[in-house]
Amino acid sequence: xxxxxxxxxxxxxxxxxxxxxxxxxxxxxxxxxxxxxxxxxxxxxxxxxxxxxxxxxxxxxxxxxxxxxxxxxxxxxxxxxxxxxxxx
Numbered sequence: 826x827x828x829x830x831x832x833x834x835x836x837x838x839x840x841x842x843x844x845x846x847x848x849x850x851x852x853x854x855x856x857x858x859x860x861x862x863x864x865x866x867x868x869x870x871x872x873x874x875x876x877x878x879x880x881x882x883x884x885x886x887x888x889x890x891x892x893x894x895x896x897x898x899x900x901x902x903x904x905x906x907x908x909x910x911x912x913x
Contacts (some may be wrong), residue, residue, distance in 0.1 A: 826839045838848070846868060853869040870878070887893070 826842070828839065836851055842848075846856050848868060850873070853871070854866045855869050857865050857867075859865045
C-alpha cells in the first residue's frame with residue numbers, strides 16, 4: 826500500500842487498514858519514529874472510552890456512607906450563601 830502526503834501534510838489511510846483496526850472518524854493516532862527509521866502510528870483511545878475505563882475507579886476509596894456528590898452540593902450551597910446572605 827502506498828499513500829501520498831498532501832501539501833497540507835495530510836495522509837489518507839488505506840481502507841483495509843481502517844477496517845482492520847476498526848478506526849472511525851475522529852480517532853486520534855499517536856505517531857513515533859521506530860528504531861529503524863520507520864513511522865509507527867498507534868490508535869489512541871477516545872476520551873469517552875477513557876472516561877468509561879475510569880468510571881467508578883475511585884469508589885473503592887470511599888467509606889460506607891460517604892456521598893461526595895452531596896458533600897459537593899452542600900459546599901456549593903454554603904459558598905452561595907456566603908456570597909449572597911439575602912439568599913435563602
